[in-house]
Amino acid sequence: MLLGQIMLSTTTKLIGRNPKALKSAFTIANIATGSPIKSSPPLTQRYHWQFRKMASNSSESTHEKALAALARLTRRDPPRNPSKRTANKESRNNIADRIEKAQQEAGLHTWGFPIYRCTYQNDANWTEFLRRYQWHVSHSLEYYNGLDMLDSYQATVFEDRSLFEGASTATIRDHFQKWAMNAIQESGGSPDMIRTFNVRVARYRFCLFVNEESLQSVLRAPIDDCINKDAFVNMLYGWWKPESIEDFSQEELEDVDQPEDLLDDGYDSVEGCTLKDVGWMKVALCDAGLEGYQQMGEGGEWQRLYERPHGICYHISNFHARR
Structure with missing residues (x-):
């Protein structure tokens, strides 16, 4: 009886909450030990025969027999399209594979968010911030066995105190748009790619900007805390523009007494904008590196994931959901 309980405790840890496998674990323990552990629905005749045959094989321990049976019950089919980096997983589940595929389909040579430095109080702090950001990117690539992707990774950093110290998002966006139109051509693409989400080119649609508040939040957090909810950077949608009356149809305008109300969502003003989406x-x-880059390349993700700046968006890469 005690042997069966020990074996059952060990084997059920391997099968988690799979109901079918859990029922089988009870039956395996009963058959292999000859002692009832707990009543359970009978297995098919096929499995009864297999388990009894194993139980009669004196060359194997009872525990080994149970583990072998459970391994067969919980065996998964091999991936149909295995990743070249993690062969036991589907390629679509490897973020390094997905970014590489997107690059190849678009004919682009580089990937990675551009970064704007908007604080110049301490050069050593800025160097440390860049080191930590790079660590997060490399750490994520290592998880997916994709360190080779560092060869095409390029974190273009814009540092110009006269232009960007304390700069408004409008100033950053204007500079980013001009840069993106030229840079995508240098990387093997065309400006038309930026206008359609059929091509995943997050590098030329979004950028990061770091002010003193975000820099200090990163420096305060332990560098290896990949799911810290307080360390953040600012992400700017490079092609966002505030809504205007011209953006609404005649029918929409006729449904309101004051058309100007359509331009006011009732939120606190952020740089003069009271809409829900202020463009950053x-x-x-952890969401501003590898997985965030891949996710933001998909169409509609900005609208789906958007958080107004008073809060912090920490669910792009799903790290925190796995906490």
């Missing part, structure tokens, strides 16, 4: 948001550091 605070993003957790």
Whole structure:
């Protein structure tokens, strides 16, 4: 009886909450030990025969027999399209594979968010921030066995105190748009790619900007805390523009007494904008690297994931959901 309980405790840890496998574990323990552990629905005749045959094989321990049976019950089919980096997983589940595929389909040579430095109080702090950001990117690539992707990774950093110290998002956006139109051509693409989400070119649609608040939040957090909710950077949608009356149809305008009300969502003003979407948001550091880059390349993700700047968006890469 005690042997069966020990074996059952060990084997059920391997199968988690799979109901079918859990029922089988009870039956395996009963058959292999000859002692009832707990009543359970009978297995098919096929499995009864297999388990009894194993139980009669004196060359194997009872525990080994149970583990072998459970391994067969919980065996998964091999991936149909295995990743070249993690062969036991589907390629679509490897973020390094997905970014590489997007690059190849678009004919682009580089990837990675551009970064704007908007604080110049301490050069050593800025160097440390860049080191930590790079660490997060490399750490994520290592998880997916994709360190080779560092060869095409390029974190273009814009540092110009006269232009960007304390700069408004409008100033950053204007500079980013001009840069993106030229840079995408230098990387093997065309400006038309930026206008359609059929091509995943997050590098030329979004950028990061770091002010003193976001820099200090990153420096305060332990560097290896990949799911810290307080460390953040600012992500700017480079092609966002505030709504105007011209953006609404005649029918929409006729439904309101004051058309100007359509331009006011009732939120606190952020740089003079009271709409829900002000074109930028605070993003957790872990979401601003590899997985965040891949996710933001998909169409509609900005609208789906957007958080107004008073809060921090920390669910782009799903790190925190796994906490």
